[in-house]
Amino acid sequence: MAEIPAIEAEALVKTFGATVALNGLDLCVPQGGILGLLGPNGAGKTTAVRVLATLLRPDAGRARVLGADVITHAADVRRSIGLTGQYAALDNSLTGRANLVMVGRLSRLSRAEAWARAGELLDRFGLADAGGRAVKTYSGGMRRRLDLAASLIGRPEVLFLDEPTTGLDPRSRAVMWDIIRDLATGGTTLLLTTQYLEEADRLASQVAVIDGGVVVAEGSPDQLKAKAGDDCLTLSLAPGADAALAVAALSAHATGPVAIGAGGRQLTAAVPARDGITTDLVRALDGAGIGVTGITVRRPSLDDVFLALTGRDGPGEQAETTREGEAA
């Protein structure tokens, strides 16, 4: 018998006044999968997470978490999920430890269990020393880690991470990434929304690009990149190498014209995305006696994919200026 998907959404629609946040969203994440929900501000990412986490009622469509309907069986859904929102949902006046114990107790752990688990998570997320301090004294990175710890305290099978690194400095972001990867290896199903293409690329096994409340593309990061077209190959010639011969050799593999730059020492061309193409090219150049100092192949980035799919630049750069905590 086929396993129940961890997360299923069918034709979800949600409008706020005149704004259509979700416009027939479909999603499916198998148990243990990591789906990156990628989209610009206002694409409907946060609304999707809030519907799946039983915080919002969809206008139409259906969603289930581990087979339990988010509307009719919300209590069952809440028993199996953890949610980390765009801004840390913590009690600022309480200590980090008190926050975790509180959420643990509300997640139906016994008192002893809640305390033990709080200590364990504080250790694991490098917050052991800060555990006795009020949360309002925490840095942004610490708050996010504590928030994530709070959503993990009840050992959820499915975890929603809504822009877990928005507004964090690069170091804190790297720490969050490590933690998220650990969770994924532990078998937790993850749904991660992000505006950062790099983040989706690094963490997610599947990516759904969403725009205007619908999924516009879905697949593994590599599959999506393949959609954006060919790889880009750059060849650096050794001094004294015959540029004309090199152009001829490269043209044989290229899918388009060869561009010459850096005073005739650098050639660039689009090549088909297939393994072994560099080996073939190096052999051909070697056979023709053309000296080469470097050869690089760049897969299109998710930025390129994003551009191809939405007709807009990737949101990565804008994201920096977005105020943290602003709902999409």
Added chain:
Amino acid sequence: MTTTTIAPPARLDRPRGPRPRRRESRWRRLCWAVSDSLVLTWRSVARIAREPETLMDVTVQPLMFVLLFAYVFGGAIGLPGGGSYHEYLIGGMFGMGIAGSAPGTAVALVADMKEGIIDRFRSLPMSRAAVLLGRTTADLLTQVIGALVIAAAGLAIGWRIHTGPADALAAIGLALLFGYAFTWAGVCLGLVLRSVEAAQQLGFILFLPLTFISNAFVPTQGMPAWLRVVADWNPFSAVAAACRRLFGNPNPSALVHAWPMQHPELATLLWSGALLVVFLPLAVRLYARKQR
């Protein structure tokens, strides 16, 4: 219970896998609701321990009113039937000073919504009512502190209990019951408003006239006839008159023919019940509506 409020589109209505799990019994759910409420009560109390300044509305504020009215205005206020104004004042303070934590309840709820912690609570398998029950229970505890402060301030300015301990406890119990019921009005206000500032200001704007147009500080006999009707039927007048009667303090309202002034204890009970019947379900409704 969450059933059949929204019918899912028929085309998606097909049999599912082995889940959902069996529903919990009513009794177990009730146990969890109590446990969750206690956890959230503990949360609010722990907050107060860390930020005692949040207690000002039940400590400094009543103290200020006691001193202002005892020493600034009190000398100019005559009591029909005679008696000490200082003794008269404290009954009014038990009504006003204890219920005075309600605007703070509204502010705290708005702040919780803003901080996103309510979202966290909603995503947990906890009782929904617990968020409101925990909050109001913690507020009741602060109201007990308020009652102690008012009693201490009263004793300091010459207020005395002239009846037995049973009557005195009944008076304080009535004031706390009314204060608790009134807190639910604060909960509703907090669930309707969106900014902390609005809650602070509106709480004050609504609360002051409500308490001042009563016999809490000034006997109603001197008011214009139409206002007197309002004041004599104001629940704060009933609480104040009930406390004065039970403490054996001067109670000019005994001379007023309005029904609540003739039966202030019963009127306080009825008013408290009415507040709970109206605002408790409304609060639960407003809270549930926040989901959509």
